Amino acid sequence: MSFQTFTASADPSQGPARLQALREKLRLEGLDGFIIPRADAHQGENVAPRDDRLQWLTGFTGSAGFCIVLPDVAGVFIDGRYRTQVKTQVDLAHFTPVPWPDIKPGPWIAEHLPQGRIGFDPWLHTPDEIAAIEATLAGPAVTLCPSANMVDAIWPDQPAPHLGRAFIHPDALAGKTSAQKRADLGAQLQKAGQTAAIITLPDSLCWLLNIRGTDVPRTPVLHGFAILFADGHVNLFTAPEKLDGATRAHLGDQVTISAPAAFVPTLRSLQGPVRVDRATAPLAVSLELEEPVWGDDPCRLPKACKTGAEIAGARAAHLRDGAAMVEFLCWLEAQAPSGKLTEIDVVRQLEAYRRATNQLHDLSFETICGAGEHGAIMHYRVTDESNRPVTPGELLLVDSGAQYRDGTTDITRTMAIGPLPQGGAEAYTRVLQGMISLSRARWPKGLAGRDLDPLARYPLWLAGMDFNHGTGHGVGAFLSVHEGPQRISKMSEEPLQPGMIVSNEPGYYREGAFGIRLENLIVVTPAAKLADDRDQLCFETLTFVPFDRRLIDLAMLAPGERDWLNAYHAEVAAKIMPLVSAPAAEWLKKACAPL
Structure with a gap:
Protein backbone atom coordinates (compact mmCIF):
# COMPACT_ATOMS: atom_id res chain seq x y z
CA MET A 1 0.00 0.00 0.00
CA SER A 2 1.36 3.43 -0.88
CA PHE A 3 0.17 6.96 -0.29
CA GLN A 4 -0.46 9.20 -3.27
CA THR A 5 2.58 11.29 -4.17
CA PHE A 6 2.65 14.59 -5.96
CA THR A 7 6.13 15.09 -7.40
CA ALA A 8 6.31 15.47 -11.17
CA SER A 9 6.82 11.94 -12.45
CA ALA A 10 8.73 12.88 -15.59
CA ASP A 11 10.96 15.70 -16.76
CA PRO A 12 9.96 16.83 -20.28
CA SER A 13 13.31 18.62 -20.62
CA GLN A 14 14.99 15.21 -20.95
CA GLY A 15 12.85 14.31 -23.95
CA PRO A 16 14.92 15.88 -26.75
CA ALA A 17 18.18 14.19 -25.70
CA ARG A 18 16.46 10.83 -25.28
CA LEU A 19 14.75 11.21 -28.63
CA GLN A 20 18.10 11.94 -30.29
CA ALA A 21 19.64 8.86 -28.65
CA LEU A 22 16.75 6.70 -29.84
CA ARG A 23 17.08 7.93 -33.42
CA GLU A 24 20.80 7.20 -33.36
CA LYS A 25 20.09 3.66 -32.09
CA LEU A 26 17.50 3.15 -34.84
CA ARG A 27 20.01 4.26 -37.47
CA LEU A 28 22.55 1.72 -36.21
CA GLU A 29 19.89 -1.04 -36.32
CA GLY A 30 18.78 -0.17 -39.84
CA LEU A 31 15.34 1.09 -38.74
CA ASP A 32 13.62 4.29 -39.81
CA GLY A 33 11.19 4.45 -36.91
CA PHE A 34 9.93 2.80 -33.76
CA ILE A 35 6.56 2.54 -32.00
CA ILE A 36 6.51 3.14 -28.23
CA PRO A 37 3.19 2.23 -26.57
CA ARG A 38 2.19 2.84 -22.98
CA ALA A 39 1.93 -0.87 -22.39
CA ASP A 40 3.64 -3.88 -20.93
CA ALA A 41 3.51 -7.49 -22.05
CA HIS A 42 0.25 -7.92 -20.14
CA GLN A 43 -1.62 -4.98 -21.72
CA GLY A 44 -2.67 -3.66 -18.32
CA GLU A 45 -3.73 -0.04 -17.90
CA ASN A 46 -1.29 0.55 -15.05
CA VAL A 47 2.32 -0.22 -15.83
CA ALA A 48 5.26 -0.76 -13.50
CA PRO A 49 8.02 1.89 -13.57
CA ARG A 50 10.18 -0.48 -15.63
CA ASP A 51 7.59 -0.52 -18.40
CA ASP A 52 6.69 3.16 -18.53
CA ARG A 53 8.74 3.76 -21.67
CA LEU A 54 6.34 6.33 -23.14
CA GLN A 55 6.62 8.55 -20.07
CA TRP A 56 10.41 8.14 -19.89
CA LEU A 57 10.87 9.18 -23.51
CA THR A 58 8.27 11.93 -23.88
CA GLY A 59 7.23 13.12 -20.41
CA PHE A 60 3.55 12.26 -21.05
CA THR A 61 1.97 10.60 -17.98
CA GLY A 62 -1.51 9.71 -19.25
CA SER A 63 -2.88 6.19 -18.87
CA ALA A 64 -3.19 5.57 -22.62
CA GLY A 65 -1.31 6.62 -25.71
CA PHE A 66 1.70 5.82 -27.87
CA CYS A 67 4.52 7.54 -29.69
CA ILE A 68 5.75 6.88 -33.23
CA VAL A 69 9.28 8.12 -33.73
CA LEU A 70 10.31 8.78 -37.34
CA PRO A 71 13.43 10.52 -38.66
CA ASP A 72 11.88 14.00 -38.77
CA VAL A 73 8.85 13.83 -36.49
CA ALA A 74 7.79 12.13 -33.25
CA GLY A 75 4.02 11.89 -32.91
CA VAL A 76 2.45 11.41 -29.48
CA PHE A 77 -0.97 9.85 -30.11
CA ILE A 78 -3.53 10.68 -27.43
CA ASP A 79 -7.31 10.32 -27.16
CA GLY A 80 -9.80 13.00 -26.17
CA ARG A 81 -9.07 12.68 -22.45
CA TYR A 82 -5.51 13.92 -22.81
CA ARG A 83 -5.49 16.55 -25.54
CA THR A 84 -5.09 19.37 -23.05
CA GLN A 85 -2.76 17.52 -20.68
CA VAL A 86 -0.25 16.43 -23.33
CA LYS A 87 0.47 20.03 -24.32
CA THR A 88 1.80 20.73 -20.82
CA GLN A 89 3.91 17.57 -20.50
CA VAL A 90 5.94 17.16 -23.69
CA ASP A 91 8.50 19.39 -25.41
CA LEU A 92 6.34 20.64 -28.28
CA ALA A 93 9.43 21.61 -30.28
CA HIS A 94 10.35 17.92 -30.54
CA PHE A 95 7.11 15.96 -29.95
CA THR A 96 3.92 16.51 -31.92
CA PRO A 97 0.55 15.69 -30.27
CA VAL A 98 -1.66 13.69 -32.64
CA PRO A 99 -5.42 13.40 -31.93
CA TRP A 100 -6.24 9.69 -31.92
CA PRO A 101 -8.36 7.89 -33.11
CA ASP A 102 -9.36 10.82 -35.33
CA ILE A 103 -5.97 10.38 -37.00
CA LYS A 104 -4.90 6.75 -37.27
CA PRO A 105 -1.26 5.68 -37.17
CA GLY A 106 -1.16 4.05 -40.63
CA PRO A 107 -2.12 7.12 -42.68
CA TRP A 108 0.00 9.33 -40.39
CA ILE A 109 3.05 7.13 -41.01
CA ALA A 110 2.41 7.13 -44.76
CA GLU A 111 2.25 10.93 -44.74
CA HIS A 112 5.55 11.36 -42.91
CA LEU A 113 7.59 8.38 -44.18
CA PRO A 114 7.29 7.54 -47.92
CA GLN A 115 9.28 4.34 -47.44
CA GLY A 116 11.19 2.60 -44.71
CA ARG A 117 11.23 0.06 -41.88
CA ILE A 118 9.50 0.76 -38.57
CA GLY A 119 10.38 -1.43 -35.60
CA PHE A 120 8.12 -2.54 -32.76
CA ASP A 121 8.47 -4.81 -29.76
CA PRO A 122 6.11 -7.78 -30.42
CA TRP A 123 5.72 -8.33 -26.65
CA LEU A 124 4.10 -4.90 -26.30
CA HIS A 125 1.56 -5.04 -29.15
CA THR A 126 -1.38 -7.31 -29.88
CA PRO A 127 -1.97 -8.91 -33.28
CA ASP A 128 -5.02 -6.68 -33.73
CA GLU A 129 -2.98 -3.52 -33.13
CA ILE A 130 -0.32 -4.40 -35.67
CA ALA A 131 -2.84 -5.65 -38.23
CA ALA A 132 -4.83 -2.40 -37.94
CA ILE A 133 -1.74 -0.30 -38.65
CA GLU A 134 -0.60 -2.50 -41.52
CA ALA A 135 -4.06 -2.40 -43.10
CA THR A 136 -3.95 1.39 -43.35
CA LEU A 137 -0.36 1.83 -44.53
CA ALA A 138 -0.18 3.18 -48.07
CA GLY A 139 1.28 0.26 -50.02
CA PRO A 140 4.26 -1.97 -49.28
CA ALA A 141 6.88 0.80 -49.19
CA VAL A 142 6.65 1.02 -45.38
CA THR A 143 6.95 -2.20 -43.37
CA LEU A 144 6.52 -2.96 -39.68
CA CYS A 145 9.34 -5.10 -38.29
CA PRO A 146 9.33 -7.03 -34.99
CA SER A 147 12.51 -6.19 -33.12
CA ALA A 148 14.14 -5.93 -29.73
CA ASN A 149 12.95 -2.97 -27.68
CA MET A 150 14.94 0.05 -28.80
CA VAL A 151 13.93 2.19 -25.81
CA ASP A 152 15.28 -0.40 -23.38
CA ALA A 153 18.55 -0.29 -25.30
CA ILE A 154 19.08 3.42 -24.52
CA TRP A 155 17.58 3.50 -20.98
CA PRO A 156 20.64 3.17 -18.74
CA ASP A 157 18.89 3.22 -15.37
CA GLN A 158 15.72 1.31 -16.27
CA PRO A 159 14.15 -0.01 -13.06
CA ALA A 160 14.25 -3.72 -12.32
CA PRO A 161 11.04 -5.80 -12.48
CA HIS A 162 8.95 -5.56 -9.33
CA LEU A 163 8.89 -8.67 -7.14
CA GLY A 164 5.89 -8.05 -4.91
CA ARG A 165 4.20 -10.91 -3.06
CA ALA A 166 0.98 -12.47 -4.26
CA PHE A 167 -1.78 -13.17 -1.73
CA ILE A 168 -4.98 -15.19 -1.51
CA HIS A 169 -8.37 -13.78 -2.50
CA PRO A 170 -10.87 -15.71 -0.33
CA ASP A 171 -13.37 -17.98 -2.05
CA ALA A 172 -16.13 -16.41 0.06
CA LEU A 173 -15.50 -13.05 -1.64
CA ALA A 174 -15.00 -14.57 -5.07
CA GLY A 175 -18.20 -16.62 -4.91
CA LYS A 176 -16.56 -19.51 -6.74
CA THR A 177 -13.42 -21.55 -6.13
CA SER A 178 -10.49 -21.50 -8.51
CA ALA A 179 -11.00 -25.23 -9.11
CA GLN A 180 -14.61 -24.58 -10.19
CA LYS A 181 -13.53 -21.79 -12.54
CA ARG A 182 -10.75 -23.87 -14.07
CA ALA A 183 -13.05 -26.87 -14.56
CA ASP A 184 -15.75 -24.74 -16.21
CA LEU A 185 -13.35 -23.03 -18.60
CA GLY A 186 -11.51 -26.28 -19.33
CA ALA A 187 -14.80 -27.84 -20.36
CA GLN A 188 -15.39 -24.93 -22.74
CA LEU A 189 -12.00 -25.54 -24.34
CA GLN A 190 -12.79 -29.23 -24.74
CA LYS A 191 -16.10 -28.39 -26.40
CA ALA A 192 -14.30 -26.07 -28.81
CA GLY A 193 -11.74 -28.76 -29.65
CA GLN A 194 -8.87 -26.73 -28.17
CA THR A 195 -6.12 -28.20 -26.03
CA ALA A 196 -5.26 -25.03 -24.12
CA ALA A 197 -5.70 -21.26 -23.84
CA ILE A 198 -3.01 -18.65 -23.18
CA ILE A 199 -3.81 -16.21 -20.36
CA THR A 200 -1.81 -12.98 -20.53
CA LEU A 201 -4.02 -10.42 -18.79
CA PRO A 202 -3.06 -10.03 -15.12
CA ASP A 203 -6.64 -9.52 -13.97
CA SER A 204 -7.72 -12.68 -15.82
CA LEU A 205 -4.91 -14.66 -14.23
CA CYS A 206 -5.76 -13.38 -10.74
CA TRP A 207 -9.49 -13.95 -11.22
CA LEU A 208 -8.93 -17.51 -12.45
CA LEU A 209 -6.66 -18.49 -9.54
CA ASN A 210 -8.41 -16.44 -6.80
CA ILE A 211 -5.21 -14.58 -5.96
CA ARG A 212 -4.16 -10.96 -6.02
CA GLY A 213 -0.76 -9.26 -6.31
CA THR A 214 1.29 -6.12 -5.82
CA ASP A 215 3.18 -5.76 -9.10
CA VAL A 216 1.72 -2.44 -10.27
CA PRO A 217 0.46 0.60 -8.39
CA ARG A 218 -3.22 0.78 -7.41
CA THR A 219 -4.31 -2.44 -9.15
CA PRO A 220 -3.88 -5.60 -7.04
CA VAL A 221 -2.57 -7.93 -9.73
CA LEU A 222 0.27 -10.38 -10.19
CA HIS A 223 2.39 -10.16 -13.31
CA GLY A 224 2.75 -13.47 -15.05
CA PHE A 225 1.48 -15.65 -17.86
CA ALA A 226 -0.60 -18.79 -17.64
CA ILE A 227 -1.58 -21.71 -19.82
CA LEU A 228 -5.00 -23.15 -19.03
CA PHE A 229 -5.33 -26.72 -20.31
CA ALA A 230 -8.57 -28.41 -21.29
CA ASP A 231 -8.38 -30.71 -18.26
CA GLY A 232 -8.41 -27.68 -15.91
CA HIS A 233 -4.70 -27.82 -15.13
CA VAL A 234 -2.84 -24.48 -15.19
CA ASN A 235 0.82 -23.74 -15.74
CA LEU A 236 1.63 -20.40 -14.08
CA PHE A 237 4.76 -18.55 -15.19
CA THR A 238 5.85 -15.97 -12.64
CA ALA A 239 8.85 -15.27 -10.42
CA PRO A 240 8.70 -18.08 -7.81
CA GLU A 241 9.72 -15.71 -5.00
CA LYS A 242 6.37 -13.93 -5.37
CA LEU A 243 4.53 -16.97 -3.97
CA ASP A 244 4.82 -17.88 -0.31
CA GLY A 245 3.86 -21.22 1.23
CA ALA A 246 0.26 -20.23 1.93
CA THR A 247 -0.34 -19.03 -1.63
CA ARG A 248 1.26 -22.16 -3.08
CA ALA A 249 -0.96 -24.32 -0.87
CA HIS A 250 -4.01 -22.33 -2.01
CA LEU A 251 -3.10 -22.91 -5.68
CA GLY A 252 -2.83 -26.67 -5.11
CA ASP A 253 -1.30 -29.43 -7.17
CA GLN A 254 -3.32 -28.62 -10.28
CA VAL A 255 -1.37 -25.38 -10.73
CA THR A 256 2.24 -25.88 -11.82
CA ILE A 257 4.54 -22.95 -11.08
CA SER A 258 7.35 -22.20 -13.53
CA ALA A 259 9.86 -19.37 -13.92
CA PRO A 260 9.08 -16.71 -16.58
CA ALA A 261 12.04 -17.89 -18.68
CA ALA A 262 10.21 -21.20 -19.26
CA PHE A 263 7.21 -19.54 -20.92
CA VAL A 264 8.50 -19.32 -24.51
CA PRO A 265 9.98 -22.87 -24.57
CA THR A 266 6.66 -24.17 -23.23
CA LEU A 267 4.70 -22.31 -25.91
CA ARG A 268 6.87 -23.94 -28.57
CA SER A 269 6.16 -27.39 -27.15
CA LEU A 270 2.35 -27.12 -27.08
CA GLN A 271 0.44 -29.50 -29.36
CA GLY A 272 -2.96 -29.07 -30.96
CA PRO A 273 -5.09 -25.95 -31.35
CA VAL A 274 -4.19 -23.38 -28.67
CA ARG A 275 -6.50 -20.41 -28.09
CA VAL A 276 -4.98 -16.93 -28.19
CA ASP A 277 -6.89 -13.67 -27.79
CA ARG A 278 -5.66 -11.51 -30.65
CA ALA A 279 -7.09 -8.40 -28.97
CA THR A 280 -5.19 -8.76 -25.69
CA ALA A 281 -2.25 -11.17 -26.00
CA PRO A 282 1.16 -10.03 -27.23
CA LEU A 283 1.84 -10.77 -30.88
CA ALA A 284 4.97 -12.60 -29.74
CA VAL A 285 2.82 -15.35 -28.18
CA SER A 286 1.16 -16.41 -31.43
CA LEU A 287 4.48 -16.25 -33.26
CA GLU A 288 5.85 -18.92 -30.90
CA LEU A 289 2.90 -21.34 -31.19
CA GLU A 290 2.73 -24.16 -33.71
CA GLU A 291 -1.07 -24.06 -34.04
CA PRO A 292 -2.61 -20.85 -32.64
CA VAL A 293 -6.35 -20.30 -33.02
CA TRP A 294 -7.98 -16.96 -32.35
CA GLY A 295 -10.55 -16.75 -29.60
CA ASP A 296 -11.53 -14.56 -26.68
CA ASP A 297 -9.64 -14.78 -23.41
CA PRO A 298 -11.87 -17.38 -21.71
CA CYS A 299 -11.75 -15.49 -18.39
CA ARG A 300 -12.88 -12.07 -19.58
CA LEU A 301 -16.64 -12.58 -19.82
CA PRO A 302 -17.17 -14.71 -16.69
CA LYS A 303 -14.93 -12.29 -14.79
CA ALA A 304 -17.08 -9.37 -15.98
Missing part, protein backbone atom coordinates in the same frame (compact mmCIF):
# COMPACT_ATOMS: atom_id res chain seq x y z
CA CYS A 305 -20.36 -11.04 -14.93
CA LYS A 306 -19.95 -10.84 -11.17
CA THR A 307 -21.11 -13.57 -8.82
CA GLY A 308 -23.67 -12.86 -6.12
CA ALA A 309 -20.85 -12.75 -3.57
CA GLU A 310 -18.91 -10.20 -5.64
CA ILE A 311 -21.96 -7.97 -6.02
CA ALA A 312 -22.65 -8.18 -2.29
CA GLY A 313 -19.03 -7.23 -1.67
CA ALA A 314 -19.35 -4.28 -4.04
CA ARG A 315 -22.44 -3.05 -2.19
CA ALA A 316 -20.61 -3.22 1.15
CA ALA A 317 -17.52 -1.50 -0.23
CA HIS A 318 -19.59 1.33 -1.66
CA LEU A 319 -21.39 1.98 1.62
CA ARG A 320 -18.03 2.18 3.40
CA ASP A 321 -16.64 4.40 0.67
CA GLY A 322 -19.78 6.53 0.60
CA ALA A 323 -19.38 7.25 4.31
CA ALA A 324 -15.78 8.35 3.74
CA MET A 325 -16.91 10.59 0.88
CA VAL A 326 -19.61 12.20 3.00
CA GLU A 327 -17.11 12.94 5.78
CA PHE A 328 -14.87 14.48 3.12
CA LEU A 329 -17.63 16.61 1.54
CA CYS A 330 -18.69 17.88 4.97
CA TRP A 331 -15.07 18.89 5.65
CA LEU A 332 -14.70 20.46 2.21
CA GLU A 333 -17.79 22.62 2.53
CA ALA A 334 -16.50 23.98 5.84
CA GLN A 335 -12.90 24.58 4.74
CA ALA A 336 -12.93 25.46 1.05
CA PRO A 337 -14.54 28.93 1.24
CA SER A 338 -11.48 30.20 3.16
CA GLY A 339 -9.41 29.99 0.00
CA LYS A 340 -6.57 28.40 1.99
CA LEU A 341 -6.91 24.87 0.60
CA THR A 342 -4.88 23.57 -2.32
CA GLU A 343 -5.58 20.65 -4.63
CA ILE A 344 -3.02 18.56 -2.76
CA ASP A 345 -4.70 19.38 0.57
CA VAL A 346 -7.97 18.07 -0.85
CA VAL A 347 -6.43 14.85 -2.16
CA ARG A 348 -4.67 14.12 1.14
CA GLN A 349 -7.77 14.73 3.23
CA LEU A 350 -9.92 12.46 1.07
CA GLU A 351 -7.34 9.69 1.30
CA ALA A 352 -7.21 10.16 5.07
CA TYR A 353 -10.96 9.62 5.38
CA ARG A 354 -10.70 6.41 3.34
CA ARG A 355 -7.80 5.17 5.47
CA ALA A 356 -9.85 5.91 8.58
CA THR A 357 -12.19 3.08 7.57
CA ASN A 358 -9.32 0.70 8.52
CA GLN A 359 -10.28 -1.42 5.51
CA LEU A 360 -8.53 0.43 2.71
CA HIS A 361 -6.12 -1.76 0.76
CA ASP A 362 -5.08 1.04 -1.61
CA LEU A 363 -6.49 3.72 -3.84
CA SER A 364 -7.89 2.35 -7.10
CA PHE A 365 -6.10 5.09 -9.08
CA GLU A 366 -4.35 8.39 -8.45
CA THR A 367 -7.01 10.87 -7.35
CA ILE A 368 -7.97 13.44 -9.97
CA CYS A 369 -8.54 16.79 -8.25
CA GLY A 370 -8.92 19.75 -10.59
CA ALA A 371 -9.86 23.23 -9.41
CA GLY A 372 -11.05 25.81 -11.91
CA GLU A 373 -9.37 25.38 -15.28
CA HIS A 374 -7.59 22.23 -14.07
CA GLY A 375 -10.98 20.51 -13.96
CA ALA A 376 -11.14 20.78 -17.75
CA ILE A 377 -8.07 18.52 -18.02
CA MET A 378 -10.03 15.26 -17.93
CA HIS A 379 -7.36 13.09 -16.27
CA TYR A 380 -5.41 15.84 -14.53
CA ARG A 381 -3.05 14.64 -11.82
CA VAL A 382 -1.83 17.29 -9.39
CA THR A 383 1.90 17.55 -8.76
CA ASP A 384 4.00 19.82 -6.56
CA GLU A 385 4.59 21.96 -9.65
CA SER A 386 0.96 22.18 -10.82
CA ASN A 387 -0.67 22.43 -7.38
CA ARG A 388 -2.90 25.49 -7.08
CA PRO A 389 -5.35 26.95 -4.56
CA VAL A 390 -9.00 25.99 -4.47
CA THR A 391 -10.48 29.44 -4.96
CA PRO A 392 -14.02 30.69 -4.25
CA GLY A 393 -15.93 31.28 -7.46
CA GLU A 394 -14.67 28.05 -9.05
CA LEU A 395 -15.80 24.49 -9.52
CA LEU A 396 -13.80 21.62 -8.02
CA LEU A 397 -13.82 18.23 -9.76
CA VAL A 398 -12.73 15.23 -7.67
CA ASP A 399 -12.57 11.79 -9.30
CA SER A 400 -11.31 9.13 -6.92
CA GLY A 401 -11.67 5.52 -5.86
CA ALA A 402 -10.53 2.85 -3.47
CA GLN A 403 -9.52 -0.79 -3.41
CA TYR A 404 -11.14 -2.71 -0.58
CA ARG A 405 -10.84 -6.48 -0.25
CA ASP A 406 -14.55 -6.81 -1.00
CA GLY A 407 -14.81 -4.33 -3.87
CA THR A 408 -13.39 -1.59 -6.07
CA THR A 409 -14.91 1.90 -6.07
CA ASP A 410 -14.78 4.85 -8.46
CA ILE A 411 -16.75 8.04 -7.87
CA THR A 412 -16.68 11.58 -9.23
CA ARG A 413 -18.37 14.63 -7.78
CA THR A 414 -18.07 18.25 -8.85
CA MET A 415 -18.61 20.90 -6.18
CA ALA A 416 -19.18 24.64 -6.18
CA ILE A 417 -16.67 26.63 -4.16
CA GLY A 418 -18.49 29.82 -3.22
CA PRO A 419 -20.23 31.76 -6.04
CA LEU A 420 -20.98 29.84 -9.22
CA PRO A 421 -18.97 30.53 -12.39
CA GLN A 422 -20.96 31.69 -15.39
CA GLY A 423 -22.62 28.77 -17.14
CA GLY A 424 -21.69 26.35 -14.37
CA ALA A 425 -25.20 25.52 -13.16
CA GLU A 426 -26.62 24.89 -16.62
CA ALA A 427 -23.72 22.64 -17.62
CA TYR A 428 -23.83 20.77 -14.30
CA THR A 429 -27.56 20.20 -14.58
CA ARG A 430 -27.25 18.85 -18.12
CA VAL A 431 -24.52 16.44 -17.00
CA LEU A 432 -26.72 15.37 -14.08
CA GLN A 433 -29.68 14.86 -16.42
CA GLY A 434 -27.52 12.56 -18.55
CA MET A 435 -26.51 10.53 -15.51
CA ILE A 436 -30.13 10.25 -14.38
CA SER A 437 -31.24 9.17 -17.86
CA LEU A 438 -28.74 6.30 -17.91
CA SER A 439 -29.54 5.36 -14.30
CA ARG A 440 -33.23 5.00 -15.15
CA ALA A 441 -32.67 3.03 -18.35
CA ARG A 442 -34.25 -0.32 -19.06
CA TRP A 443 -33.65 -2.13 -22.32
CA PRO A 444 -34.09 -5.47 -24.14
CA LYS A 445 -31.44 -8.12 -23.61
CA GLY A 446 -28.76 -8.10 -26.26
CA LEU A 447 -28.09 -4.36 -26.45
CA ALA A 448 -24.53 -3.13 -26.04
CA GLY A 449 -22.98 -0.09 -24.41
CA ARG A 450 -23.04 1.85 -27.67
CA ASP A 451 -26.84 1.55 -27.70
CA LEU A 452 -27.17 3.22 -24.28
CA ASP A 453 -24.39 5.80 -24.65
CA PRO A 454 -26.64 8.45 -26.30
CA LEU A 455 -28.94 8.49 -23.26
CA ALA A 456 -26.22 10.21 -21.21
CA ARG A 457 -25.31 12.67 -23.97
CA TYR A 458 -28.72 13.80 -25.18
CA PRO A 459 -29.28 16.59 -22.60
CA LEU A 460 -25.86 17.99 -23.55
CA TRP A 461 -26.47 17.59 -27.27
CA LEU A 462 -29.60 19.74 -26.96
CA ALA A 463 -27.32 22.64 -26.01
CA GLY A 464 -24.57 21.85 -28.52
CA MET A 465 -22.36 20.32 -25.81
CA ASP A 466 -20.63 16.93 -25.50
CA PHE A 467 -17.66 15.20 -23.88
CA ASN A 468 -14.68 13.47 -25.45
CA HIS A 469 -14.59 10.27 -23.43
CA GLY A 470 -16.72 7.19 -23.00
CA THR A 471 -19.74 7.37 -20.73
CA GLY A 472 -18.71 4.34 -18.71
CA HIS A 473 -16.11 1.63 -18.24
CA GLY A 474 -16.28 -1.78 -16.64
CA VAL A 475 -15.04 -2.20 -13.07
CA GLY A 476 -13.53 -5.29 -11.49
CA ALA A 477 -14.08 -6.99 -8.13
CA PHE A 478 -10.99 -5.97 -6.13
CA LEU A 479 -9.22 -5.89 -9.48
CA SER A 480 -8.83 -3.30 -12.21
CA VAL A 481 -10.88 -0.14 -11.89
CA HIS A 482 -11.06 -0.20 -15.71
CA GLU A 483 -12.22 -3.66 -16.78
CA GLY A 484 -13.30 -5.02 -20.14
CA PRO A 485 -15.01 -6.12 -22.20
CA GLN A 486 -18.09 -4.16 -21.05
CA ARG A 487 -18.36 -0.38 -21.27
CA ILE A 488 -20.82 2.40 -22.14
CA SER A 489 -19.27 3.88 -25.25
CA LYS A 490 -19.95 4.71 -28.87
CA MET A 491 -17.46 1.97 -29.78
CA SER A 492 -18.68 -0.84 -27.50
CA GLU A 493 -20.38 -3.79 -29.20
CA GLU A 494 -20.26 -6.09 -26.14
CA PRO A 495 -23.83 -6.92 -25.01
CA LEU A 496 -24.50 -5.92 -21.43
CA GLN A 497 -25.25 -8.88 -19.17
CA PRO A 498 -26.45 -9.28 -15.57
CA GLY A 499 -23.66 -8.87 -13.06
CA MET A 500 -21.57 -6.48 -15.13
CA ILE A 501 -20.48 -3.40 -13.19
CA VAL A 502 -19.96 -0.22 -15.20
CA SER A 503 -19.45 3.44 -14.43
CA ASN A 504 -21.98 6.11 -15.34
CA GLU A 505 -19.93 9.27 -15.82
CA PRO A 506 -21.01 11.93 -18.30
CA GLY A 507 -19.14 15.22 -18.20
CA TYR A 508 -18.55 18.62 -19.73
CA TYR A 509 -15.26 20.49 -20.02
CA ARG A 510 -14.79 24.16 -20.86
CA GLU A 511 -11.07 24.61 -21.48
CA GLY A 512 -9.56 27.38 -19.40
CA ALA A 513 -12.65 27.69 -17.19
CA PHE A 514 -13.96 24.52 -15.49
CA GLY A 515 -14.68 20.84 -15.81
CA ILE A 516 -17.75 18.89 -14.66
CA ARG A 517 -18.03 15.14 -14.27
CA LEU A 518 -20.47 13.11 -12.20
CA GLU A 519 -19.91 9.40 -11.69
CA ASN A 520 -21.71 6.53 -9.99
CA LEU A 521 -21.05 2.83 -10.39
CA ILE A 522 -24.00 0.77 -11.52
CA VAL A 523 -24.56 -2.97 -11.97
CA VAL A 524 -26.63 -4.62 -14.69
CA THR A 525 -29.57 -6.56 -13.27
CA PRO A 526 -32.71 -8.24 -14.67
CA ALA A 527 -35.64 -5.83 -14.84
CA ALA A 528 -39.09 -6.66 -13.49
CA LYS A 529 -41.43 -7.92 -16.21
CA LEU A 530 -43.93 -5.39 -17.55
CA ALA A 531 -46.95 -5.56 -19.86
CA ASP A 532 -45.47 -7.60 -22.74
CA ASP A 533 -43.55 -9.92 -20.43
CA ARG A 534 -40.33 -9.19 -22.33
CA ASP A 535 -36.91 -9.96 -20.92
CA GLN A 536 -35.31 -6.65 -20.11
CA LEU A 537 -32.36 -5.36 -18.11
CA CYS A 538 -31.83 -2.32 -15.94
CA PHE A 539 -29.23 -0.84 -13.60
CA GLU A 540 -28.88 -0.96 -9.83
CA THR A 541 -26.92 1.99 -8.46
CA LEU A 542 -24.05 1.06 -6.13
CA THR A 543 -22.72 4.53 -5.25
CA PHE A 544 -24.45 6.56 -2.52
CA VAL A 545 -23.13 10.11 -2.23
CA PRO A 546 -25.22 13.30 -2.65
CA PHE A 547 -24.91 15.73 -5.54
CA ASP A 548 -24.21 19.43 -5.00
CA ARG A 549 -27.69 20.97 -4.88
CA ARG A 550 -26.19 24.48 -5.27
CA LEU A 551 -25.32 23.59 -8.87
CA ILE A 552 -28.72 22.13 -9.82
CA ASP A 553 -31.00 24.38 -11.86
CA LEU A 554 -34.36 23.03 -10.68
CA ALA A 555 -36.23 24.74 -13.51
CA MET A 556 -34.41 22.51 -16.00
CA LEU A 557 -35.42 19.23 -14.36
CA ALA A 558 -38.41 17.27 -15.63
CA PRO A 559 -40.72 15.81 -12.96
CA GLY A 560 -39.34 12.31 -13.46
CA GLU A 561 -35.76 13.56 -13.07
CA ARG A 562 -36.63 15.39 -9.86
CA ASP A 563 -38.40 12.30 -8.53
CA TRP A 564 -35.36 10.12 -9.26
CA LEU A 565 -33.02 12.60 -7.59
CA ASN A 566 -35.18 12.92 -4.47
CA ALA A 567 -35.51 9.14 -4.20
CA TYR A 568 -31.76 8.72 -4.65
CA HIS A 569 -30.97 11.30 -1.98
CA ALA A 570 -33.45 9.71 0.41
CA GLU A 571 -31.68 6.35 -0.10
CA VAL A 572 -28.27 7.99 0.41
CA ALA A 573 -29.44 9.46 3.71
CA ALA A 574 -30.94 6.17 4.90
CA LYS A 575 -27.88 4.08 4.04
CA ILE A 576 -25.03 6.45 4.92
CA MET A 577 -26.26 8.50 7.88
CA PRO A 578 -25.80 5.65 10.42
CA LEU A 579 -22.18 5.25 9.24
CA VAL A 580 -20.85 8.80 9.70
CA SER A 581 -19.98 11.20 12.51
CA ALA A 582 -22.58 13.55 14.03
CA PRO A 583 -21.33 16.63 12.10
CA ALA A 584 -21.31 14.68 8.84
CA ALA A 585 -24.78 13.30 9.56
CA GLU A 586 -26.10 16.83 10.07
CA TRP A 587 -24.47 17.95 6.81
CA LEU A 588 -25.89 14.91 5.00
CA LYS A 589 -29.40 15.61 6.23
CA LYS A 590 -29.31 19.03 4.57
CA ALA A 591 -27.59 17.76 1.44
CA CYS A 592 -30.28 15.10 0.94
CA ALA A 593 -33.36 17.21 1.75
CA PRO A 594 -36.04 16.97 -0.95
CA LEU A 595 -35.69 19.40 -3.85
